[in-house]
Amino acid sequence: MSDWIEVCALEDVPAGGARRLHAGGAVIALIRPEAERVFALEDRCPHKGGPLSEGIVAADRVACPLHGQCVDLASGMMIAPDEGRVRTFGVRVEAGRIWLRRAELAAPKAHACELAT
Numbered sequence: 001m002s003d004w005i006e007v008c009a010l011e012d013v014p015a016g017g018a019r020r021l022h023a024g025g026a027v028i029a030l031i032r033p034e035a036e037r038v039f040a041l042e043d044r045c046p047h048k049g050g051p052l053s054e055g056i057v058a059a060d061r062v063a064c065p066l067h068g069q070c071v072d073l074a075s076g077m078m079i080a081p082d083e084g085r086v087r088t089f090g091v092r093v094e095a096g097r098i099w100l101r102r103a104e105l106a107a108p109k110a111h112a113c114e115l116a117t
């Protein structure tokens with residue numbers, strides 16, 4: 001069994017934007033700041049739970065849609081002076097598809113992955 005699980009096409013996530021993904025019991029924000037780079041974070045702001053998949057993506061951070069606090073996409077850390085951290089997931093892009101690290105998902109089965117509309 002592969003260490004990675006294919007979740008969707010790269011084109012399913014708009015460049016400069018994000019999509020919400022239900023994967024293996026987790027709700028994940030797939031965030032694509034640039035054409036070939038994608039980050040995967042728990043879709044829950046460390047501040048008060050805002051949906052990061054609905055935030056504004058700029059450079060390597062996302063601004064939460066509720067109160068505007070920013071999260072670093074690579075580390076999941078809030079940008080100072082704010083504090084907190086959101087869980088991040090291993091992600092890779094290959095041949096136009098997005099893959100998540102299987103071991104980080106609670107129920108890592110392909111049929112358990114679904115993009116929100």
Ligand code: FES
Nearest residue numbers: 045048050064067
């Ligand atoms: S809930 Fe995200 S900044 Fe407040």
